[in-house]
Amino acid sequence: MSLLRLCLLMLLVLALAAVVAVSLGETPFTLAQYAQALSHPASPPGEVLWTIRAPRVAVAALVGAALGLSGATMQGLLRNPLADPGVLGVSAVSGLGAAVAISAGLAVLPGAIELAALVGALVAGAMVVVLAARFREPEALILFGVALSAFGGALTALVFNLSPSPVATAEILAWLMGSVENRDWHDALRALVPMAIGAALCFRAGQGLRMLTLGEEAARMSGLPMARLRVYAVAGSALLTGAGVAAAGVIGFVGLAAPHLVRALVKDDPKRILWPSALAGALLLVLADLAARLIPTEQELKLGVVTALFGAPAFALLAWRASRSWRS
């Protein structure tokens, strides 16, 4: 299957999933109400569909796409099928940035929390690159990711500990669990700018990621400017992750799982995997959010909780399979 055809097919599936996700929700509608929502967007059912559900689905799709693309780029750069913004600690440090901003009372400044999340992601991304250059073994890098993640978590716990008010604590907690509840079109638009820049950087890195298949020295000797590639890939995926955390909080495992869903369809190619990974991430998160809304629980499930519940076992499965390529 050609890449274009694969992407069109995935786009179609994503569109279908989005239609279902906008249609279904906590409040069931009759056919007449759906018709009313379509003909009169300002009617009560129209309000529910177009100003509550649709932007929520849009944010879920954007964040999913950002995480999927970010994961695929990191896996390519680090030549490691287990790399992902969550596993490497980028999400945790980004979440820490947001937590510090909330606790410092910066929430009143528009865009401050988002900026803090972005800065956190970029700092963690830079650390990952330094560690990756120093320690070539994939296992070592994952261990550092675990450490960075744990340290980010510990500092976030410290923020909780010292938090001045229970309100701030609750707000941080909600952020860390990840959710696209109550997002409006403004949130979607705000996320779009850093995500577009990040995506452009990742796509520019595509050819370099493919050349890295044979290792850094072979790629450099084939004419790859390695330093530039690192900057593109890391800044790109950190921007995507940071924008995702800014829009929806910390959501794990999508960046890890999305590339693996499409890996076989693109013959493992780190360049061609980028677009399909973004689409797969979008699809995963739209479906996960739909599940979070539809699973009947007293309190609505948080999106990050749903992805982690499904993602953690998937991670174990991937680790099992990935060990194959490390042996040779």
Added chain:
Amino acid sequence: MSALWTLEGVTARQGPKTVLEAASLTVAAGEVVGVVGPNGAGKTSLLRAGLGLLPLTAGEARLSGKALADLKPDDRAKLVGYLPQDRRVAWNLPARMVAALSATDLAHEPADALALECLARVGAAELADRGVLDMSGGERARVLLARLLATRAPLLIADEPVAGLDPDAQLLTLDLLRAEVAKGAAVVVTLHDLTLAARSCDRIVVVDHGRIVAEGPPRAALSRDILGRVFRLDGELIETPAGPVLAARRA
């Protein structure tokens, strides 16, 4: 004869340790140069320093007469192809895509055609669509050799290209590299098998403790004295109808 690779008094450090000291070497078109030496002697460092993969603390390296420091990465790629010792492949790409990795200057179609041609030359045409991680070590080595040939560079440098290969595959690898030399290229290989080196190289460079200690035609470079001092072997190369053979025992 034009010099494709020149090292002049090259010294390189890796961390605090000097891994190469005052190495001078000239490689011209039409020759196979074998670099030999004990483990850790500095064979790989010699290649890496001469390619700009290790920072030099003294001396200069040139490719086709141009100072390495002045070459942009893609200009350097046109002058030299490199097969690193590390044969790990991160992703299970089909062989034709791996071979095409060194043809990034070409559009997709001609790059793919070149990849298939190079795979055929190394006798791996039937592996073209197979994932490289699904192959045996020998098959993968052939695909990586095809990738080296696809660079079309006048100077081909291979770090232990025959490590882990069976005798037939070892001879095939060196025959293929010789064929490139017959077409006007120059080849530099590091080898551990001294018999193989003596048979297939026009010139041998012996490295020990980060220094080039001998250089010349096989019989001269692998003298009884060098075998004893560098390799701690008691013996010599003897001529046989099939070529020179190392007859030696531990000193």
